[in-house]
Amino acid sequence: MADTHATIELYTWKTPNGRKISIALEELGLPYVAHAVDLGAREQDDPAFVKISPHGKIPALVDPDGPDGAPISLFESGAILIYLAEKTGRLLPAAARPRLEVLQWLMWQMGNFGPMLGQAHHFRRFAKEKVPYAIERYTREAGRLYNVLDRHLAEAEFLAGGAYSIADIATYPWAARHPWHGIDLAKYPNVKRWYDRLGARPAVAKGMVVPMPE
Numbered sequence: 646m647a648d649t650h651a652t653i654e655l656y657t658w659k660t661p662n663g664r665k666i667s668i669a670l671e672e673l674g675l676p677y678v679a680h681a682v683d684l685g686a687r688e689q690d691d692p693a694f695v696k697i698s699p700h701g702k703i704p705a706l707v708d709p710d711g712p713d714g715a716p717i718s719l720f721e722s723g724a725i726l727i728y729l730a731e732k733t734g735r736l737l738p739a740a741a742r743p744r745l746e747v748l749q750w751l752m753w754q755m756g757n758f759g760p761m762l763g764q765a766h767h768f769r770r771f772a773k774e775k776v777p778y779a780i781e782r783y784t785r786e787a788g789r790l791y792n793v794l795d796r797h798l799a800e801a802e803f804l805a806g807g808a809y810s811i812a813d814i815a816t817y818p819w820a821a822r823h824p825w826h827g828i829d830l831a832k833y834p835n836v837k838r839w840y841d842r843l844g845a846r847p848a849v850a851k852g853m854v855v856p857m858p859e
Contacts, residue, residue: 653677654707656697657856658684661759661818662722666704668814668852669726673733681856708732723755726811736811743805750804750812754819758794761786762819765826787826791833794820798835809843817843818853 655670655677657663670677682688682703689701698705698720706725711717712732719725727748730737738744765783768776794816797804804812820840823830830837843849 650675651709653709655679655855656682656694656703656705656707658682658703659857659859660684660703661822662702663704664818664821664853664855665722665815666706666725666729667855668817668849669729669736669811671848671852672814672846673729673735675729675733679856723751723815726751726815730811736809736814738808738810743808747805747810747812751815753793754812754815758790758816758819761790762822762826766822769827770825784827787828791823791826791828791836795833795835798839803839813839813843814849817849821853 653670653675655666657667657679658681667679682694684703688694689698689703694705695701697707697718700720702720704722704725705718705720707716707718709716719728727737737747761783764779765787768779768783772779801807803809804816817840820836830840
């Protein structure tokens with residue numbers, strides 16, 4: 646059967662948040678074209694991009710075939726993941742209880758596993774001056790969050806129990822930068838099992854090199 650979906654326009658860069666969406670698009674088999682928004686060159690400040698993403702951040706998405714048949718543009722990776730899941734009826738259960746399980750772990754990633762690890766990235770790798778207090782604080786918080794994930798995955802195959810979902814897709818690209826967080830995955834065996842399993846998925850491998858490898 647021919648794919649009847651219109652081609653989605655993805656505006657992205659080689660960051661964990663950007664790669665959430667390319668992984669999801671690959672998993673869902675939706676046709677898309679990726680536009681690289683070079684953050685180092687401040688392309689996110691281009692007025693044309695800001696019209697799509699008012700916050701001036703990637704990822705952003707334009708779907709010519711929105712929910713009402715008209716084009717829709719979206720920013721914020723969590724919102725985009727929910728949109729794509731609802732568009733296809735996949736990776737986010739319809740039933741209330743499993744749906745809420747997925748959403749709570751998606752929100753955990755959006756509010757904790759992403760922002761805190763982003764601070765660890767900044768102070769461990771990119772800050773113009775070394776700030777020992779900040780490095781220690783965010784490295785310690787990274788370890789705490791990996792512990793949260795490891796304890797949970799000791800009792801669950803995926804973040805939302807037995808089914809792969811947008812919560813896993815949101816979390817994986819951040820875990821992929823564990824060396825940047827000062828994290829040895831061997832110390833978190835349940836996270837490592839989950840991480841290796843997701844990394845072996847063809848769609849994850851493809852999505853992780855959009856728009857280009859590191």
